[in-house]
Amino acid sequence: MSAFVMPSLGADMEAGVLVEQLIAPGDPVQRGDVIGAVETQKGVIEIEVFESGTLAEWLVPLGTKVPVGTPLAMIDTGAQDVPDPDEPDIPDPEEPTELPEEPPTELPDPEQPFPDDPIPEDLPYDDPGPSEPMPEIPPFDPGMRLRITPAARRLAAQSGVDPRALSLPLGRAITRADILGLAPTSKPPPQFDMRAAIAAAMSRSKREIPHYYLSHMVDLTAAEGFVSALNKDRAPQDRVLLGAVVARAVAHALRKFPEFNGHYDGSFVPSQAVHLGMAINIRGGGLVAPALFDAADKPLDALMRDMADLVERVRAGRFRARELSDATITLTSLGDRGVDELLGVIYPPQVAIVGMGTPRLHPMIHDGQVAARLAARLTLAADHRVSDGHRGALFLRAIDKHLQKPDTP
Amino acid sequence: MTALLSEELHRIAPDIDLTDIDRSEDLRDELDIDSMDFLRLVTALGKRLNLDMPEADYDRMRSFDAMLSYLQARGAG
Numbered sequence: 001m002s003a004f005v006m007p008s009l010g011a012d013m014e015a016g017v018l019v020e021q022l023i024a025p026g027d028p029v030q031r032g033d034v035i036g037a038v039e040t041q042k043g044v045i046e047i048e049v050f051e052s053g054t055l056a057e058w059l060v061p062l063g064t065k066v067p068v069g070t071p072l073a074m075i076d077t078g079a080q081d082v083p084d085p086d087e088p089d090i091p092d093p094e095e096p097t098e099l100p101e102e103p104p105t106e107l108p109d110p111e112q113p114f115p116d117d118p119i120p121e122d123l124p125y126d127d128p129g130p131s132e133p134m135p136e137i138p139p140f141d142p143g144m145r146l147r148i149t150p151a152a153r154r155l156a157a158q159s160g161v162d163p164r165a166l167s168l169p170l171g172r173a174i175t176r177a178d179i180l181g182l183a184p185t186s187k188p189p190p191q192f193d194m195r196a197a198i199a200a201a202m203s204r205s206k207r208e209i210p211h212y213y214l215s216h217m218v219d220l221t222a223a224e225g226f227v228s229a230l231n232k233d234r235a236p237q238d239r240v241l242l243g244a245v246v247a248r249a250v251a252h253a254l255r256k257f258p259e260f261n262g263h264y265d266g267s268f269v270p271s272q273a274v275h276l277g278m279a280i281n282i283r284g285g286g287l288v289a290p291a292l293f294d295a296a297d298k299p300l301d302a303l304m305r306d307m308a309d310l311v312e313r314v315r316a317g318r319f320r321a322r323e324l325s326d327a328t329i330t331l332t333s334l335g336d337r338g339v340d341e342l343l344g345v346i347y348p349p350q351v352a353i354v355g356m357g358t359p360r361l362h363p364m365i366h367d368g369q370v371a372a373r374l375a376a377r378l379t380l381a382a383d384h385r386v387s388d389g390h391r392g393a394l395f396l397r398a399i400d401k402h403l404q405k406p407d408t409p
Numbered sequence: 410m411t412a413l414l415s416e417e418l419h420r421i422a423p424d425i426d427l428t429d430i431d432r433s434e435d436l437r438d439e440l441d442i443d444s445m446d447f448l449r450l451v452t453a454l455g456k457r458l459n460l461d462m463p464e465a466d467y468d469r470m471r472s473f474d475a476m477l478s479y480l481q482a483r484g485a486g
Binding site: 228231232235236237239241242243283284307308311312315335336337 | 421422423424437438441443444445446448449451452455456461462463464465
């Protein structure tokens with residue numbers, strides 16, 4: 001028997017709210033299975049179990065905010081229940097760990113943001129939902145993901161309504177307005193504050209990290225031509241975006257520039273692996289930068305698949321704990337509707353952020369002639385405690401070089 | 410076909426009211442979607458309508474109305 005606890009997703013996280021229990025007591029679980037979801041300042045994080053066995057019980061009701069480290073569930077791993085001297089500090093599930101109501105450093109929090117009553121297990125389907133006759137969603141299947149916007153999920157957890165009680169046309173995602181229609185009172189709940197999490201991280205960055213900045217115009221004609229040729233006979237789901245080629249170029253260039261890849265915690269600890277954080281904006285406000293793991297070791301197609309998967313899950317407001325804590329550098333791109341240049345703010349404890357402006361046609365000298373070339377401004381903001389501008393410039397040029405030969409793996 | 414396109418757009422931009430958008434303007438601006446979202450849209454439409462929707466045709470799919478015309482011209486629905 002072992003306890004599954006509220007995970008920590010970085011130094012700035014103190015507590016989280018259990019918003020989903022996807023596995024019922026008595027059900028088998030495999031190491032790596034997503035068994036529930038936790039709402040944090042950064043969004044909804046899917047929580048994975050680290051051991052295989054059977055879910056014995058949930059210790060925390062839905063909608064409850066608990067500090068990091070609080071046991072959420074007990075997993076029966078098949079091991080004897082006698083206390084194991086090698087496994088210290090496993091809390092007794094019978095003592096539901098009366099932790100302090102709120103950590104002292106909690107952000108200003110209007111009293112009692114969450115209802116006292118746990119959400120009923122089974123809400124009747126004739127609950128006040130939209131009244132139009134529409135095909136109902138099937139009864140909730142724990143394996144099925146709810147299509148719900150992050151804002152709606154947040155609101156549902158805060159107002160104690162069960163979004164599964166809604167009857168919606170198949171395929172349509174639940175929105176905030178739907179949840180408002182379900183909520184028993186019209187009192188608007190406090191907005192869950194992703195903005196506060198961004199503010200804390202960025203203030204720390206600007207307070208502690210002496211940034212320096214470099215900028216370099218990169219000709220993307222070759223990379224764009226490579227992507228077009230690659231995609232020509234491919235079905236949409238197999239197509240590659242220019243962004244994936246840029247991500248690969250950054251990851252590959254880092255092999256020779258380890259001083260931009262790692263964490264600074266009193267001193268710099270470089271990382272062997274490149275876990276490339278991708279800054280992804282969230283609809284309705286905010287952004288996150290979850291990691292593409294081992295980005296330097298993956299073929300382009302695999303990197304693209306991972307990127308698509310990551311973006312899809314971020315858009316749905318869901319990611320895994322490790323994705324948020326383990327990025328070793330960040331790449332932030334303005335996409336194809338932005339502006340020329342972006343100077344990033346380093347996400348602590350990382351030491352560098354690479355920015356990519358919007359690619360567009362620029363007059364450039366190519367083969368001795370002025371020509372219209374697809375180009376974009378590549379930038380670097382890096383930690384001067386760890387590296388200098390000379391190395392930073394070489395790093396940007398190395399990325400450029402990779403982008404000129406996109407067909408070399 | 411309009412309903413089908415609306416449904417797929419709603420999946421990608423659930424917070425946008427499709428009755429509010431300018432159907433002749435670029436979808437990326439009207440719905441605030443990026444190249445990854447657009448690729449997801451094309452992937453979903455291609456699968457549902459059994460169309461290849463090549464990248465070379467992307468410029469014919471830029472607005473809501475253009476996408477509708479494109480799908481009809483390609484014989485979908």
